[in-house]
Amino acid sequence: MGVNTEKMRYSDAELAEFKELILQKLDKAVEDYDQLKLSIRHQDGNDIQDTSPTFKIFEEGAAVLSKEETGKLAERQEKFIKNLKMALMRIENKTYGVCRETGKLISKERLRAVPHATLSIEAKNAGSK
Numbered sequence: 355m356g357v358n359t360e361k362m363r364y365s366d367a368e369l370a371e372f373k374e375l376i377l378q379k380l381d382k383a384v385e386d387y388d389q390l391k392l393s394i395r396h397q398d399g400n401d402i403q404d405t406s407p408t409f410k411i412f413e414e415g416a417a418v419l420s421k422e423e424t425g426k427l428a429e430r431q432e433k434f435i436k437n438l439k440m441a442l443m444r445i446e447n448k449t450y451g452v453c454r455e456t457g458k459l460i461s462k463e464r465l466r467a468v469p470h471a472t473l474s475i476e477a478k479n480a481g482s483k
Contacts (some may be wrong), residue, residue, distance in 0.1 A: 361459055364451045368462075373445050376469045380438045384433060390428040426441045437470035445473075453477050 364372070419427070444450035445475055451460050455477035473481070 357436075362452075362457075362467070364459065366448075369448065369450055372450060372465060372469060375466065376438050376441050376445070379434065379469060380442075383435050383438060387405050387428060387431040387435060390424055390431060393466055394421060394424050394428065434470075437483065441470040455481070 441450060449462040451462075451465055452458070453460050453476075454472045456474055460471055460473060460474045464475055
């Protein structure tokens with residue numbers, strides 16, 4: 355082992371911690387996605403079950419979303435689920451948390467906020483100019 359001690363990847367313990375976080379987010383995302391799909395089905399059938407518990411995304415006072423808006427939300431949710439699943443695969447491969455542009459570790463703060471991130475803040479900001 356050389357003197358260069360800069361970490362190239364997160365430890366197995368750290369990866370396990372992120373995996374737990376991602377699994378929790380994934381459960382919640384799938385639950386929300388199912389609610390959205392259910393909502394769209396009810397809009398299709400003009401069902402009597404309009405009283406089904408409105409789910410957490412919709413704060414009190416928010417207008418009922420149109421079918422199109424609900425569909426867009428469902429699409430975004432589906433993409434989020436896919437991104438979380440890909441993050442789990444990167445954990446299995448032990449490549450999770452490595453910036454795909456710089457090859458450096460993405461900060462834990464960023465990963466906690468955006469667990470499926472594949473770019474460090476620096477690389478993201480450089481790309482958006």
